[in-house]
Amino acid sequence: MSMPTFRTAVVRTSGGPGAIEIIDVPVVEPGLGEVRVEIAAAPVNPVDLGVASGFFHAMGLINQPEHTGLGWDFAGIVVATGPGVDLAVGTPVAGLVVGFDRDFGTYAEQLVVPAADLAVVPDGLDLVAASTVPLNGLAAAQIVDLLGDAPTGGNRLLVTGAAGAVGGYVASLAQDRGWWVTGLARAEDEEFVHSLGAGFTTHAEPGWDAVADGAALQEQGLALVRDGGAFVGVRPNAVPATERGITVAVVVTHPDGPRLGDLLARTASGELPARVHTVMPLDQVADAHRAMAKGGVRGRYVLQP
Ligand SMILES: NC(=O)c1ccc[n+]([C@@H]2O[C@H](COP(=O)([O-])OP(=O)(O)OC[C@H]3O[C@@H](n4cnc5c(N)ncnc54)[C@H](OP(=O)(O)O)[C@@H]3O)[C@@H](O)[C@H]2O)c1
The missing domain is CATH 3.40.50.720 (NAD(P)-binding Rossmann-like Domain)
Incomplete structure (x- = not known):
């Protein structure tokens, strides 16, 4: 039987939007304090353009042997939980992963993350809007x-x-x-x-x-x-x-589950803006990067795997 895999967008050889590849990687089970999330939405942020272009590789901040993950924030549904986690399978969550030098990212069908870094998405806030909040x-x-x-x-x-x-x-x-x-x-x-x-x-x-x-x-x-x-x-x-x-x-932004919960609540109530420019399938990630690179975009391009 073949191992289960999921799709994710990465850069192997950096060099701009054309260098982004979608590959299959093995499914990972969540460990102690972790959950596996099925990602519903992941925004394109300016930092991702720098990762794809090789800007951060050139600065010596990325040294991945195989490929580098793209994407920092996301919203999705908990599909598996490790020991010591009190989030139920099926819970809608949003979160942030940080650091340049990593082989995984949020431009993916799945992600394994510490439950403490997540916040539950409140009723009335859809996952696309919620995904634009964390970073x-x-x-x-x-x-x-x-x-x-x-x-x-x-x-x-x-x-x-x-x-x-x-x-x-x-x-x-x-x-x-x-x-x-x-x-x-x-x-x-x-x-x-x-x-x-x-x-x-x-x-x-x-x-x-x-x-x-x-x-x-x-x-x-x-x-x-x-x-x-x-x-x-x-x-x-x-x-x-x-x-x-x-x-x-x-600022060096770091995950903070409780703070994120507050920001999501204030977004759901309309106190903070939720700004989505366009929702696109993950397959069109290079087009989203090219559109962002032109500047003048208001609201986020959001990728759906
Ligand atoms: N250190 C961290 O942890 C951290 C975390 C998050 C973000 N960041 C960084 O923070 C920066 C902002 O991110 P963002 O997502 O907010 O980017 P963004 O949505 O593109 O916002 C930048 C805004 O600045 C405007 N702007 C640029 N030059 C201007 C000028 N001279 N006068 C008036 N407005 C000007 C842009 O307008 P135009 O589009 O019209 O140019 C745009 O509206 C990025 O460099 C990002 O990498 C850092």
């Missing part, structure tokens, strides 16, 4: 942790890329911590940014108490912070050097 919702929540509570008398926060996935969530969540938020985005994004309860600009002058750099403007973003202010970046491997007494931090 960028948690990134934003953890950026807001790095910003902390807004200091009295110095609470003007500029969020760059406020119409993007990370920036949109930061613009919303930072208000919980007392920040008075302005979103930097394109002219056509004004309505969306206002819908988050944030101010809007297409051109920011320097002098902000803090900048959360969802657009990865890097040194240009840092230049917008006042002397002694705060900057939180999104590129752990290219952190701008501090200047003028500015506190520079960078």
Whole structure:
């Protein structure tokens, strides 16, 4: 009898969308504290384009002998549980896997993950929408942790890329911590940014108490912070050097099941946006990457295996 397998999209020889292959790999049983999820939806994030293009291989961050997995977040259904797990088979869940150097990813029919990294998808939130939350919702929540509570008398926060996935969530969540938020985005994004309860600009002058750099403007973003202010970046491997007494931090997003549960609940209630651009079959993954690479996309391409 042949071993059971499942399909997954990987890069063997990196080099852009054309280098993505769909291969069959053996089914793995969940170990202690793990579950196996049948994936229903996995979004395409900017980081995936960098993995496919070889950007992170060239940085020395990926050293897989056979192939590298694609995809960071997902939603699906628990189909098997290991010892010590109290999630029932059939439960809808969403989650995040992190790290560049791995031979598996969420662009797949299945995934084995620690149950602690997952959150149950609440009733009323479909799995496609739920799949778009984990990576960028948690990134934003953890950026807001790095910003902390807004200091009295110095609470003007500029969020760059406020119409993007990370920036949109930061613009919303930072208000919980007392920040008075302005979103930097394109002219056509004004309505969306206002819908988050944030101010809007297409051109920011320097002098902000803090900048959360969802657009990865890097040194240009840092230049917008006042002397002694705060900057939180999104590129752990290219952190701008501090200047003028500015506190520079960078987010390295990590799984957090309970936090994700809160973000999913706030998405289900409509408090946080759920933005899906197009749902595509996994077989069209290269087309989704090519479309994302053109820029200007609002909402995620979501792959269905
Ligand atoms: N460190 C981590 O753990 C972590 C986690 C998640 C994401 N990230 C990184 O965070 C970044 C954002 O991710 P994302 O998913 O939010 O990307 P996204 O959805 O593409 O959002 C980026 C947004 O920035 C806008 N933008 C770019 N340059 C701009 C400018 N000069 N003025 C105004 N808006 C500008 C883009 O608009 P256009 O499309 O019109 O250019 C887009 O709306 C990426 O670099 C990603 O890799 C890091």
